Amino acid sequence: MHTINEDGLLEKKDSSNANECMSIITFMDKDLLLGSKPHNRPFFMAGYAREEKVNKILINGGFAVSILPLRTLKELEVPMDELSNSRLMIQGFNQEGQRAMDVIKMKLLMDDMLSTALLHVIDDKTSYNMLLGHPWLHENFVVPST
Template sequence: MSKITMKKLGITSGNLSRRRLTIQGFDQGTQRVVGMTRLDLTVEELKASTLLHVIDARISYNLLLGRSWLHENGFIPSTLHQCFKYIKNGEILKVDADMKPFTEAESYFADTKLYLDPDNMQEVLPSKNSRLVTPVKKFILKLHP
């Protein structure tokens, strides 16, 4: 999570636990972690406590949920469709993520020309028992007590 997102959520530097950690970015550059915080992340009916590292950088995402978090909570991400899916009570549910994934921080023609507008895209679900969940416009985040 970026410091900008942290501030938008009302989290101050005093709420962060200090950690001497360096992470490697997608561009292979290194970035020192400012601190860590634990938040409750709510997606539809799921509530999960999530440990997030805060970095001081311009990034094109709000939160980066790792593979272990996705697998632990049974989510299947789709970069192409900008969503993730999960199964609940035998139904496949879909949660839309960011519908405008490209920002000024990182927008390349090679990426944007392949992006399909979700309003003009028909997605086929594998089962007639499947239903789509009303799209979630944003994650609901709050500090863990």
């Protein structure tokens, strides 16, 4: 066994005493904090937009934009004159691009946090009602933790 002395030099010690100062820590699968619970599920929240409750707001820092599906836009009864044209092409998981229809800046309230999100409107079936991506997280100093 080797140790470092007071002068910072490596010294060889008699190994007969090694068992006295060595401890072994072993972890088993049953010691995992989450056990077998899935811990990689999407991070969904609820909040308010235009004074309407919006469930299934997906928080995901891996997305370069924030997205609002057209069906959610219609449910919120947003007047078309509040939308701005968008030329953004959004690349999907399947490597097929989809052009954003429009873009809108919208105030959001989640718990006691009031923020604004620049949302790109898409006409697609999604598992979320709104997606807040990296720009929104960064602007609001949000660090998602699961």
